[in-house]
Amino acid sequence: MKHAIVGTGIAGTLAAESIRRVDPNASITLIGDEPYPPYCRPMISMLLEGSIPPERMAIRGANDFRSLNIDLLTGERVSLIHPKEKNLETAKGKIISFDRLLIATGADPVESKADGSHLRNIFTMRNRRHVEAMLEVMPEVRSSLIIGGGLVGLKAAHALNRRGISVTMVEKLDHPLPLVTDRKCGYAVARSLEAMGIALRMSV
Numbered sequence: 001m002k003h004a005i006v007g008t009g010i011a012g013t014l015a016a017e018s019i020r021r022v023d024p025n026a027s028i029t030l031i032g033d034e035p036y037p038p039y040c041r042p043m044i045s046m047l048l049e050g051s052i053p054p055e056r057m058a059i060r061g062a063n064d065f066r067s068l069n070i071d072l073l074t075g076e077r078v079s080l081i082h083p084k085e086k087n088l089e090t091a092k093g094k095i096i097s098f099d100r101l102l103i104a105t106g107a108d109p110v111e112s113k114a115d116g117s118h119l120r121n122i123f124t125m126r127n128r129r130h131v132e133a134m135l136e137v138m139p140e141v142r143s144s145l146i147i148g149g150g151l152v153g154l155k156a157a158h159a160l161n162r163r164g165i166s167v168t169m170v171e172k173l174d175h176p177l178p179l180v181t182d183r184k185c186g187y188a189v190a191r192s193l194e195a196m197g198i199a200l201r202m203s204v
């Protein structure tokens, strides 16, 4: 049985390992468009903060996939799937055939449609490349505005604050982490962010 898995995030990686556990003879190809081996996505905020080097983010060692006989392809974006022919094509023209296909491509950040969104020094934060782009301009940055008071916004705010960059966070609801906390807890989070020197603009 030939398995192709698109996406080298935690879902794709664990799926590949689980398939190997139940089928020692399966052919397994794990394909990801990011240029790195699988890494721990939540740790990108620590990379932004500067508290870990990039190599600490790896979720498996270099030999782990080889020893499990999982074919890992990085830097390959799957651009076409031919279900009848049971193969897929990458943007670089590689063709990979499969009996079973798993699409584990995660999610993309919602890009702002506001006027001026094309200007420089505006970022989203979903992957390691996004953080590396932020780090490239970091030496010239004194202040930052974070749109969105959810988990990722909070992690980014904390990281930039730890780097000594002034942070203002805007959130359309009336407290941070609105999707996972009630008001009482959200207000407590707001107070501790303000105590760290992070400026909050809620209900905007």
Ligand SMILES: Cc1cc2nc3c(=O)[nH]c(=O)nc-3n(C[C@H](O)[C@H](O)[C@H](O)COP(=O)(O)OP(=O)(O)OC[C@H]3O[C@@H](n4cnc5c(N)ncnc54)[C@H](O)[C@@H]3O)c2cc1C
Pocket: 006, 007, 008, 009, 010, 011, 012, 031, 032, 033, 034, 041, 042, 043, 044, 045, 076, 077, 078, 079, 104, 105, 106, 107, 125, 126, 127, 151, 152, 155
């Ligand atoms: C800053 C940050 C902090 C987070 N903190 C936490 C936390 O503390 N706790 C928690 O539970 N969750 C956290 N999350 C969420 C968590 O990271 C995600 O839920 C998790 O990464 C989802 O895993 P996944 O494998 O489904 O998708 P992803 O990790 O998104 O992986 C999908 C992969 O597929 C690749 N891909 C997409 N399209 C293609 C294509 N056409 N061809 C090839 N490859 C493709 C993507 O580039 C990506 O590498 C955080 C997320 C972020 C961004």
